[in-house]
Amino acid sequence: MNTTLLVSSDQAWNVLHELVRLRAPLEAPPFNALLTELGRRGDVNGMTTVLAEMKESDIMPEVGTLVILVNQLCKLGRVDEAMEVLDKIGEESESDGLSIEADVVIYNTMVDGLCKAGRLEEGLHLMEPMKSTKSLAPNTVTYNCLVDGFSKVGEIEIGKELFDQMMKKGHGRINSAIVFFNDSRGKGPKGNTATYATLIAALCDVDDFPKAVDLFDQMLRSGCSADATVCYSLIYGFCKAGRMGDANDVLSQFKQAGFLPDIKCYNALVNGLCKKNMVDKAYEIIKEMEEVGMKPDSVTCNTLIAYFCRSGDLALALRVMKRMIKDGLVPTTDTYRSLLHACCLNGKTKGAMKLFTDMSSISMIPPNTITYNILIESLCKNKEVKVALSLMEDMKANRVKPDTTTYNALFKGLKEKNMLEDGLMDSKIRHACHPDSITMQIPTEWLSAVGELEKLKSFVQRNKVSTSIA
DNA sequence: GTAGGGTTAG
Structure with missing residues (x-):
């Protein structure tokens, strides 16, 4: 899906690399563009390489260059590394006069990253070096990040002088944010649409x-x-x-x-x-x-389809899907999920199978764990365990991972059909991803019921399940 | 180069 992007940013990189080699007079902007693209791919290593290349070739990054990196690191949860990047700007500008200086945007990016990581206190603290050492005034964006942080994270103790008044007035997270907001109006930046x-x-x-x-x-x-x-x-x-x-x-x-x-x-x-x-x-x-x-878009249609499926009007749901295709809208995996589920609930297994094949052949949507599960659950309930097993083979071939629901359904089906022969069960259990108590309960009960105590013991040990029988 | 939006749900 990202092939074009891969190609384009690799090509961009090659061109830049060649220009660097030829000692072309380059400045930051083309590198910024490349970094943005790498950031969109979450490729921090690539970003680091590009920055190193800039340094080697004496191409001075702009603050904006580092904003891209800081932002991306924060989005990937690597907040501490982002902080290091910010700190380094300060250090370097002290050691050589040529270096860049942090501005309000890179601080805001960092404040937001900290707030989104639930580190509100640190977000607040960051306003200090901003104001005192850098004489940068926090602006609306700074406040919005903090207001958002306050209103989304649980109760926070704010020890800073600046917010003493706020803490006296406000209780609870949202009140704090409102008082904070009102407080910040008048003297500081004004709240804007985003704040409200x-x-x-x-x-x-x-x-x-x-x-x-x-x-x-x-x-x-x-x-x-x-x-x-x-x-x-x-x-x-x-x-x-x-x-x-x-x-x-x-x-x-x-x-x-x-x-x-x-x-x-x-x-x-x-x-x-x-x-x-x-x-x-x-x-x-x-x-x-x-x-x-x-x-109406596919969300509108999916909403209607989900409703009709829920209310049992499968025919109407199918009509909405036909209509959406006619209108040039693409059914999504959710469209199929609703329909598959409804078909199965109505005992229309054949219709469900048809939808299932249409999904990949007509709509080009690869089946996922959820869509497989809907079918496997239904087949097992209808005692068509062999078909369910073949679908599991299918999953394997398509590299779709079964989950707890898959195994729960299968074990139940196998038990009801008295098909819990060792080989089959053992091999299935070995592949079961996160065996939980519900999944393992069925084979455990079965082993004890048929008196396979040795097998039961090793099974319990192997799968770390607890049972009152063993 | 920075900030605000839950369609559905096995």
């Missing part, structure tokens, strides 16, 4: 709708324009709370105010309505989105 969106989402998350709506009003009063993200958070929150009328009102109010809800907003509402079995209303919303020139 973060807090509104957090408030919706804990069903505090009065405060969420309050903040929304405040947002508009302060001249911040609302956007689709805010709309989505409110709709999603109201739907989750089952408040469909409110969710619907959010959509109409946004439209009335001249903001444009995007497809995610519509999909969230359609989904909420389906969950409440209000499928007629869901179709009205779909009509509404079509009227504003927005076409």
